[in-house]
Amino acid sequence: MKIGKQSSPYQAICTSNPETIIVRGHDLVEDLIGSISFTEYTWLLVAGSLPDEKQRRMLDATLVAIAEHGLVPSVQAARMTLAASPEAVQGAVAAGLLGCGSVILGASESAGAFFRDIREEKEASGGSIEAAAEKLLRRYRQEKKVIPGYGHPLHKGHDPRAERLLEIARELGVAGVHCQIAKTVETLIPEIIGKSLVMNVSSAIPCVLLDAGYPLLALKGVPLLARTAGLIGHLLEEQTRPIGFIMSHAAAGAIGYDGPAPEGFVANEN
Incomplete structure (x- = not known):
């Protein structure tokens, strides 16, 4: 069943064959790896051009x-x-x-x-x-x-x-x-x-x-x-x-309980 808006069955970011990987029209190995920064690669992936x-x-x-x-x-x-x-x-x-x-x-x-x-x-x-x-x-x-x-x-x-x-x-x-x-x-x-x-x-x-x-x-x-x-x-x-459990313990100590409790009950989570 078709759900939501659809367009043509294509994407334009990446494709490959056994010898070559193409990203946005560039040969990943020959053109990109070792040649551009990750910031440049991010722009290429998102915007479609270097x-x-x-x-x-x-x-x-x-x-x-x-x-x-x-x-x-x-x-x-x-x-x-x-x-x-x-x-x-x-x-x-x-x-x-x-x-x-x-x-x-x-x-x-x-x-x-x-x-x-x-x-x-x-x-x-x-x-x-x-x-x-x-x-x-x-x-x-x-x-x-x-x-x-x-x-x-x-x-x-x-x-x-x-x-x-x-x-x-x-x-x-x-x-x-x-x-x-x-x-x-x-x-x-x-x-x-x-x-x-x-x-x-x-x-x-x-x-x-x-x-x-x-x-x-x-x-x-x-x-x-x-x-x-x-x-x-x-x-x-x-x-x-x-420090994960230290933060958890600090939260338990900082936040009090004000809900109902049996008479005489004293909270002590430590």
Whole structure:
């Protein structure tokens, strides 16, 4: 039974015969292995063509920026999963990636779509970036939607990662309309939302990559790919300096029980 929308029965990423493996039209062995970086390979796999030097450096910078950010919930999930199942590194990596959602790591795609909507509003109306951004921000405010990619619990004045990515985009000459939109939104937020919310790395990644020519629909994969490297690092450390059960014990000690219990019962999980 046919389920969902279908297209022609073809894919254009990889094929092979007994002698040759072709990836995006390139001979894997003769053209790619040992000749290009993994960042270039990622761009090729996703976008279908090899990046130029500016595109390579921009994607590389975003991957470095987001790969590691300490013991965030997704990392804790991965480390505690490995503590419980030390033979399943792949399961622990998966647990960490499954913990990457709209709050942790998942805002890049939604921020990119937000910037696209502002750009399209500007193009359709023939007005300014400021007018288009204000219109979309007021709509989000009215609908009580979160502005994706703005605000951070630690980096209040500015997110240094975001500022550096924008700086690199300017240095490379790739900063364009999406970077302008991102900064314009930041300046408009206090008046429209009622409080200051700075650009965080999840809005910097899409604006610099979209200006560099990276596909919007693949934006979510950038932080996932980057954070996989960070998770592997944490999981190696978990095998040599385990803290998974320490975190579990700390959680049990920090979170009290306030449900019903028999008279005289005293909790002591230690």
